Amino acid sequence: MRDPLVKKVVDIPPSGIRKFFDIVSEMDDVISLGVGEPDFDTPWHIRDEGIYTLEKGKTFYTSNAGLKELRQEICLYLKRHYDLDYDYASEVLVTVGGSEAIDLAMRVMLNPGDEVLIPEPCYVSYVPCCVLAGGTPHIIELKVENEFRLTKEELLAHINDKTKMLVLPFPNNPTGAIMERKDLEGIAKVAREKDLIVVSDEIYSELTYGTGHVSIASLPGMKERTITINGFSKSHAMTGWRLGYACGPAPILKQMTKVHQFAIMCAPTNSQYAAVEGLRNGDKDVQEMRQAYDGRRRYLIHAFEEMGLPCFEPKGAFYVFPSIQKFGLTSDEFAERLLREERLAVVPGTAFGNSGEGFLRISYAYSLEDLKKALDRLRHFIKKLEAEK
Amino acid sequence: MRDEILTFLERNSRIDLKELAIILGTDEVTVVNEIAKMEEEHIICGYHTLIDWDKTSADKVTALIEVRVTPQRGQGFDSIAERIYNYPEVRSVYLISGAYDLMVILEGKTLKEVSGFVSDKLSTLDSVLSTATHFILKKYKDHGTIFEKKSKDERMPMTL
Numbered sequence: 001m002r003d004p005l006v007k008k009v010v011d012i013p014p015s016g017i018r019k020f021f022d023i024v025s026e027m028d029d030v031i032s033l034g035v036g037e038p039d040f041d042t043p044w045h046i047r048d049e050g051i052y053t054l055e056k057g058k059t060f061y062t063s064n065a066g067l068k069e070l071r072q073e074i075c076l077y078l079k080r081h082y083d084l085d086y087d088y089a090s091e092v093l094v095t096v097g098g099s100e101a102i103d104l105a106m107r108v109m110l111n112p113g114d115e116v117l118i119p120e121p122c123y124v125s126y127v128p129c130c131v132l133a134g135g136t137p138h139i140i141e142l143k144v145e146n147e148f149r150l151t152k153e154e155l156l157a158h159i160n161d162k163t164k165m166l167v168l169p170f171p172n173n174p175t176g177a178i179m180e181r182k183d184l185e186g187i188a189k190v191a192r193e194k195d196l197i198v199v200s201d202e203i204y205s206e207l208t209y210g211t212g213h214v215s216i217a218s219l220p221g222m223k224e225r226t227i228t229i230n231g232f233s234k235s236h237a238m239t240g241w242r243l244g245y246a247c248g249p250a251p252i253l254k255q256m257t258k259v260h261q262f263a264i265m266c267a268p269t270n271s272q273y274a275a276v277e278g279l280r281n282g283d284k285d286v287q288e289m290r291q292a293y294d295g296r297r298r299y300l301i302h303a304f305e306e307m308g309l310p311c312f313e314p315k316g317a318f319y320v321f322p323s324i325q326k327f328g329l330t331s332d333e334f335a336e337r338l339l340r341e342e343r344l345a346v347v348p349g350t351a352f353g354n355s356g357e358g359f360l361r362i363s364y365a366y367s368l369e370d371l372k373k374a375l376d377r378l379r380h381f382i383k384k385l386e387a388e389k
Numbered sequence: 390m391r392d393e394i395l396t397f398l399e400r401n402s403r404i405d406l407k408e409l410a411i412i413l414g415t416d417e418v419t420v421v422n423e424i425a426k427m428e429e430e431h432i433i434c435g436y437h438t439l440i441d442w443d444k445t446s447a448d449k450v451t452a453l454i455e456v457r458v459t460p461q462r463g464q465g466f467d468s469i470a471e472r473i474y475n476y477p478e479v480r481s482v483y484l485i486s487g488a489y490d491l492m493v494i495l496e497g498k499t500l501k502e503v504s505g506f507v508s509d510k511l512s513t514l515d516s517v518l519s520t521a522t523h524f525i526l527k528k529y530k531d532h533g534t535i536f537e538k539k540s541k542d543e544r545m546p547m548t549l
Contacts, residue, residue: 017547024546034547124549173549291393295412302411345547352549368412 012128016351020335024345031374032345036173038237038318039365040292043278043285046236050274058269064261066094066245067272073279074245082205082215084228090250093257094267098203098231098244100260103129105199105227105246106165108255110135114164119150120353121321123173123201138163141355144323147312148177152186159190165197168216171204174352174361175321176314181214188219198226203244204317206235206286209294211315217247224249232271234317235286236278241271293318296364296371303375307382318365321349325358327385335360341384342377390415394423395432400533402436441528441536448498451480451525454507455489457518466490469516478506489521500524 017034024030041047065071071088078084086092095101102125110116110133118126119140130137140158142148150168168187170179179187191198198216205213217226231244244267246256260266300320304311311322324334331348339345347363349356364371393413397404406424410417427433442449458469466484473493474482481494493511497503507522528536 015549017549021545021547030546032546035544036548037544039542039544294414298414299408299411347547347549368408 008131012131015124017347020339020345020347023336023339027339027343030339030343030345031370031377033362033364033366033371033374034345034347035363035365037239037365038234038289039367040237040289042237042241042274043282045281045285046238046274046278049277050241050270053273054270058273060269062094062266062269062272064266065092065257066267067269067276070094070272070276070279071245073276074247077279078215078228078230078247082213083218084215084223084247086228086247087250091247091253093246093253093260094272095231095244095246095260096242096264096267097233098201098229099125100264100267101227101229101231101244101246101256102126102167102199102201103133104256104259105229105248105252106130106133106135107259108252109165109197111164113162115160115162116165116167117155117158117163117196118167119154119169121148121172121174121349121356121359122167122169122352124352126167126169126201135165136162139353139355141353142175142177143355144312144359148172148175148321149179149183150187151183152190155187155190159194159196163194163196165199166191167199167201169201171202171208171213171316173204173317174319174347174349174356176317176319178208178211178213178316179216180211184214184216184219188216188222191225192221196225198222200226200228202228202230204234205230207290207293207318208316209290209297213316227252232275232278235289236275236282237289238271238275238278241268241274243267243271243275293364296366296368299368300362300364300371300375303379307375307379309378309382318363320362320364321359322362323359327382328389329385331357331359338378338381342381344374344377344381390419391423391427391432394420395427398424398433398436402438439532439534443528450497450500450503452495452497452503452507453523453525454493454495454511455485455521455523456491456493456511457488457520458490458516459518460490461516469514472514473511476506476510 024032071092074092075086075088078086106129112134115136115138116130117138117140119142127137138158140154142150170177200216202215215228217223217228227246227248229246232238301313304322309322311320314320327334331350335346335348347361349359349361397409406420407417410420460466461468470482470491473479478496479493480496483492485492495503495506497506507520511517512520
């Protein structure tokens, strides 16, 4: 029988945490700080609305672009929170998670040979989606000296005549970095001058601490060249509901909707109805969750300082990205030893790109009690390493 | 700052104040002083522990009693409420809207003891017109805490 598989697909490297996942499942009493989703359940009023719509028998398809009320609420929400003006009828598409939105944006805009600038360390989907869409990923390695923000100098240094698209994933997974207005203005200037399309993955937009999130599409001359991607997974603790959205210029959204129609039909109806409730009445819950994350964030930063683990202060998402360079181990070695010897699981920074070497991603989507137990194990391991030197 | 301190203390009165200060992004001295002031102002009235007595061998019966009273001239409901709450077995007394005036929560060792209290001490009070006693059969949630909470983390242990 012939080999049916496409080489391009097979060549995509598997997830960098497969090995750890396997070790974790064999061990007992492992504390994992390696999750990428909220520890909160979806707020009850949203779950209740979801249950109610199932009881009422709303189990049919919605329109391809998504429920009209949801698209309207999305536009109101984006205006209310980020001063963005989108037309619900032609500039919004409801997708199966932010993940699908990223994939669609790349599929409709990348010709073979087009290059996509991807700042790393970053979430693992951008490179594979780019490759699958026929584009060429071009990595920009961000620096801890810049708090893992993208500078306009770095951007300019990597642009060539094939560059078509820039992915802007902020607030960032895994670094917890954010881009403030002044940072975005620098990027926007380059994007306008070099006629770049920006795909802005803002899934963590509600989780910024000490400063509000700024959407690059709200800057002058950017709305016409930006696809703003967001969703409900992190803000409303709705990861399993699989719901997100893309907003952008009508001609691009039209094509994204077309592909979405053929490949998916529509996002889950039940999730859409629940999300309407979330947008209308969920602001208070989102704020409470954000405050809880903020408290844990401060606690972790303080604990790392005491342990002598260098870490810049992350102002977004729910991850901390400390450096373990001083111990002379690679991220992978550190993480594996930490797991085997202390039964504490964290994600090595290299799972998110080569520029993650020397760092660990530690999530604080856990209760304070769990974080304290985990920190005890980490502290013990660090003392052990220092004694070994 | 006060509201945040109160929210944390209400959920966990034993929280380490040094940790609370870190979580709130302030220093321990500020937190300690605020708490002391709130205690003085009787905003913080006590630190109690939430116990599921059903899991112990102690005998406890709790009743919710709705009481209808004739308010005292010049004193409203306050003096009759005081007569009732002075009893140590009375855990709570609330003035409520609706068909009844006061809601009394009472604890005793047995059903008989509680009903005895109602008939001998409560119903016999001068201003009490009528009572309706409800025995608590099962507590699902009390003071914001669900008793039978699932504690297992069902998320996949590692996700990117």
